[in-house]
Amino acid sequence: MPKKFLIYNTLSGRIEEFVPLKEGVVKMYTCGPTVYDYAHIGNFRSYIAEDLLKRFLRFLGYKVIHTMNITDVDDKTITGARTQGTSLKEFTAKYEKAFFEDIDKLRISKADYYPRATENIDGMIKIIQGLLDKGYAYEKEGSIYYRISSFPEYGKLSKIKKEDLKKGIRIESDEYEKENARDFSLWKAKKPGEPFWKAPFGEGRPGWHIECSTMSMKYFGPTLDIHAGGVDNIFPHHENEIAQSEAYTGKPFVRYWFHIQHLIVNGEKMSKSKGNFYTLRDLLSMGFSPRAIRYLLLSAHYRKILNFTFDALYQAAASLKRITDFLFELETKEFDEGKTGEAEKMVRETRKKFTDSLADxxxxxxxxxxIFNLIHWGNKALEEGKLKKEDTRKIKSMFYEFDRVLAVLPEQIIEELPEEIMELIKKREEARKNMDFATSDAIRDELFKRGIILEDTKEGTRWKMIKK
RNA sequence: GGCGGCGUAGCCAAGUGGUAAGGCAGCGGUCUGCAAAACCGUUAUUCGCCGGUUCGAAUCCGGCCGCCGCCUCCA
Structure with a gap:
């Protein structure tokens, strides 16, 4: 039985104990990308927070089934395809591919299913028809709208009152026929030049919200355990999903709503016009490592605004370096056989605190x-020569265990260098032996420029790759 | 206007009644040919401000100030 896991639920507005519908299994749905552009670091913050949640649930012993949708038909994708003069499919395929490349780089673990909206139109039509039949939806000029007045609980997620919604809102030019300005479209009537699908209630294309309801029900049935996304989705997107899904099935839609706060840049909302808009590609081309970016996005609590700055990114890289440097010591130094009780105790306490913290x-x-307390203790023990071989094994395996959740450690702690560089390092060691420090320092400077840092220790010279 | 969040050292940040974790950066020292890494010491008598409750408050209550988000299919 997994340990007690507390999680904030937007629906109740408080922290609750997580209990899935079926013991040991978690049905998790996360709002995926609209593939009309490269994803930006704010998007990735959400995906990484969701990844942390998922990895930690697995760490606790749950089986997690994860579905993430791909929105490949909406206003932005249609406009984008038209602007570039390509087909919708061709246009979205490009950004979908980029999305998968990016999440791979950031080690965001793959979902089990990635349904595309365009491949689930039949399911959407079925639900829309159901809502029509039950009187939750109505038709106006070929479009189908959801009647929010028919769903008494509308607003329960976002804590918005229906009456307040009537004030000060904008009515879109193509939706002026709605009964209530807040009713939202389930199906948009066909427009010239736009892709469309056939439905009993007329040709057109689906609205955005119906997509998530349909696809989550397809994989999980009427009720799922966790539904996640950015806070901006609370209203109207997730509120509308609840309205549609619960009206259709008559059952609770989601048990735990998990929302990730926004990321801002230098204290301001990220926007293209301000020039503070960064994609993963932007940061990688500046030389930052995906691991440092992941560490930064991971290291702030998911319900707090994360202020992205380059200073913070450098700090993240430096923090990560402290961890890998410590592991480097454990991997490269020689240790006597045996073990110490103190190390065992430290590992046990660290594992407990790590797990308890995340469970909160x-x-x-x-x-x-x-983790850093353990590192400090470990470095001190190294300094004093107190660590034994079995101790280092225990510590290392603890780190690799934690990394199943964090996924920030490098593939290999010790990296291979090309032969010519190894030659240079040997040449430098010769020079040092001969007290020819001019030569040795010149070689060290040269290698530093090439991204390799040399450290002279009692056991000899060793090297590390510089990581940003 | 409605709803919600935030304010802890130069920066990031934990801590929700018991006397301020941790990381980065800085400074002094040890080690080193010099560095690097590491270690030792140091950096908030104080948690936006003002009151109150309490033996005791960053933590609870009241007021004020400042910042931000949503209420526009933007994660």
């Missing part, structure tokens, strides 16, 4: 604090 609504800062 994913308190990542506290969990990382446990």
């Amino acid at each position: 609504d994913l308190n990542i800062s506290s969990a990382m604090g446990a």
Whole structure:
């Protein structure tokens, strides 16, 4: 039986104990990308927070089934395809491919299913028809709208009152026929030049919200355990999903709503016009490592605004370096056989604090604090020569265990260097032996420029790759 | 206007009644040919401000100030 896991639920507005519908299994749905452009670091913050949640649930022993939708038909994709003079499919395929490349780089674990909207139109039509039959929806000029007045609980997620919604809202030019300005479209009537599908209630294309309801029900049935996304989705997107799904099935749609706060840049909302808009590709081309970016996006609590700055990114890389440097010591030094009780105790306590922290609504800062406390203790023990071989094995395996959740450690702690560089390092060691420090320092400077840092220790010279 | 969040050292950040974790950066020292890494010491008598409750408050209550988000299919 997994340990007690506390998580904030937007629906109740408080922290609750997580109990899935079926013991040991978690049905998780996360709002995926609209593939009309490259995803930006704000998107990735959400995906990484969701990834942390998923990895931690698995760490606790749950089987997690994860579905993430791909929105490949909406206003933006249609406009984009038209602007570039390509087909919708061709246009979205490009950004879908980029999305998968990016999440791979950031080590965001793959979902089990990635349904595309355009491949689930039949399911959407079925639900829309059902809503029409039950009187929750109505037709106007070929479009189908959801009547929010028919769903008494409308607003329960976002805590918005229906009456307040009538004030000060804009009515879109193509939706002026709605009964109520807040009713939202389930199906948009066919327009010239736009892709369309056939439905009993007329040709057209689906609205956005119906997509998530349909696809989550397809994989999970009427009720799922976790539905996640950015806070901006709370209203109207997730509110509308609840209205559609619960009206259709008559059953609770989602048990735990998990929402990730926004990322801002230098204290301001990210926007293209301000020039503070970064995609993963932008940062990688500046030389930052995906691991440092992941570490930064991971290291702030998911319900707090994360202020992205380059200073913070450098700090993340430096923090990560402290971890890998410590592991480097454990991997490269020689240790005597045996073990010490103190190390065993430290590992046990660290593992407990790490797990307890994350089990407390994913308190990542506290969990990382446990890791750094262990590192400090470990470095000191190294300094004093107190660590034994079995101790280092235990510590290392603890780190690799934690990394199943964090996924920030490098593939290999010790990296291979090309032969010519190894030659240079040997040449430098010769020079040092001969007290020819001019030569040795010149070689060290040269290698530094090439991204390799040399460290002279009692056991000889060793090297590391510089990571940004 | 409605709803919600935030304000802890130079920066990031944990801590929700018991006397301020951790990371980065800085400074002094040890080690080093010099560095790097690491270690030791140091950096908030104080948690936006003002009151109150309490033996005791960053934590609870009241007021004020500042910042931000949503209420526009933007994660």
